[in-house]
Amino acid sequence: MGVTTFHRAGQNQPSKSSELFEGFINRPEHGTVVTTAKTTVPCPFAPSSLSDVGMLFLLRSLNFETASVTLIIVLLSDKYFVVGNLRSLAGQTAVYGISSIVGRLLNYFLVPMYSRVFLPEESAVYVEMYAYVAFFIVILTYGMETAFFNFNQKEENKNRVYSTTLTSLFITSALFIAAALIFAQPIASMLRYGDHPEYIQYFALIVGLDAFTSIPFAKLRAENKAMRFAVIKLIGIFVNIGLNLILLLLVPYLYKNYSWGPEMLSWISDGEPVVGHIFVSNLVASVVVFILLIPDIFKIKFGISFSLLKRMLSYAAPLLILGLAGIANETVDRILLKYLLPEDVAMYQLGIYGMCFKIAIVMSIFVQAFRYAAEPFFFSKQKDADAKQTYADVMKYFVIIMTAMFLAIILYMDIVKYFVGEEYYSGLKIVPILLYSHVFLGIFYNLSIWYKLTGQTRFGAYISLIGTAISVGLNIALIPVIGYMGSAWANFACYAVMMIISYFLGQKYYRVNYDLKRILSYMIISAGLYFVSVYTTQHLFADNVAQRLVFNTLLLMVFLIYIAFSEPRLKRIFVRK
DSSP states (O other): OOOOOSSSOOTTHHHHHHHHHHHHHSSTHHHHHHHSOOOEEEOSSOOOSHHHHHHHHHHHHTSHHHHHHHHHHHHHOSSOEEESOHHHHHHHHHHHHHHHHHHHHHHHTTHHHHHHHSOHHHHHHHHHHHHHHHHHHHHHHTTHHHHHHHHHHHOSOHHHHHHHHHHHHHHHHHHHHHHHHHTHHHHHHHTTOTTOTHHHHHHHHHHHHHHHHHHHHHHHHHTTOHHHHHHHHHHHHHHHHHHHHIIIIIHHHHHHHSTTHHHHHTTTOSSSOOHHHHHHHHHHHHHHHHHHTHHHHTTSOOOOOHHHHHHHHHHHHHHHHHHHHHHHHHHHHHHHHHHHSOHHHHHHHHHHHHHHHGGGHHHHHHHHHHHHHHHHHHHHHTTSTTHHHHHHHHHHHHHHHHHHHHHHHHTTHHHHGGGSOGGGGGGGGGHHHHHHHHHHHHHHHHHTHHHHHTTOTHHHHHHHHHHHHHHHHHHHHHHHHHTHHHHHHHHHHHHHHHHHHHHHHHHHHSOOOOOHHHHHHHHHHHHHHHHHHHHHHHHTSTTOHHHHHHHHHHHHHHHHHHHHHHOHHHHHHHOOO
């Protein structure tokens, strides 16, 4: 491979690495756990005491995906339900949750290192490349992962479902890899990385391998082989992270501080961390995962039932459209920034935006977590007489948690900012905008239950496409004028419009009486407290961090107290008479 000499770029990795791994780790894998058992049984104890609530919450919080919705469910009533056997659920969620939580945390907390190793102009490469990866992961899986679960439940011949799905993805992934390897140079030149066609080759292999292995992983989930699933996931994660640490920190250190370094390590590094090493780490991890899955891959003979494939593709096609629209909403800003700004500032602004975007990823993780955990619960409740009231309550408590998270992050920005390097502080002003856009996105996912329950999933695609059009249009209009701030506002507007459209359509086709008064009050008050904080920071405590933190803590307490006295159920749970 030789020494990669690209201008020390690509460092938005951590976050991007986080996103890529989230794409791998945070697929609907965890929702499977919830749906393995079909029987809904009452919990053997009611949350009459805080200790009881804590017991069940602890068991389920072993998986972050289910923990988020579990807290909300706990708040809903004096009696709550769990799916299947509690012991089995706790065990399964613990195993799946470890692979998810550990992976996310480790990748997430690499961001500070990356932001200090790479300059904004350099991190921009990583940001952009992994934005493209997100698109191609969706394209190369083309909804077949979800289709596999659906048909694996319906079809008697499960081996035929597996072989058809696996063979289909093998063919498409192989063709993609071959095409990318052949045309790596022109693709790299088109992306303005003409000196580094190897980056295209790395990503082709990464995307192709990960798309293909999504099906063996899906099979493990379908067979409830949680431990094998988690072990393989964790091995891949640790390989990636370990190689990143070695190539970006250890090798440059040895090269510069030991006389034998240049001679022994020149084939790896010239003493400076380079973006290629990030990509190589990811590729090696993907190869290791593939090798570990070989027994599952070759457990059955490759082959395609074309009649089955036709039905699966028909089922998966809308999912592909919806997935592409969703990914576009999430990544189009990072793709367009490079091409809509002057070349002399484009990479710098892209790096700043991409890194600061990662601060908001906590909200994104929670939204994704809630989505995967809540959907099985929503579907299990749809035949209940009080289903709509439950959906309304879930929405309210979800907004409570999201707005509280927003304030908890933004009011302590004096601390949170150290998450990124000083070179990136200028971009912190986009964080509140991006955080609140994720509040809108979370509400949209809550509202989306109406078209899922009524079988009108086409509306989900329509709404996402409208969001994509808004995002693309506003990015094109605003980026040349206000730079990456335009991307932040485009993101905000996209999810706000999607939320509003989904609400009004939902009220037409599946009316749920959401507590709009309370929901809007929490959103308005949280935003208001943020602006109060901004004013005091600029005019009263501009030069005193301690005073700002104390004052902001008081603001957060005001919000929490308001919630506590607004919600009777919260008072019954947390205030013992």
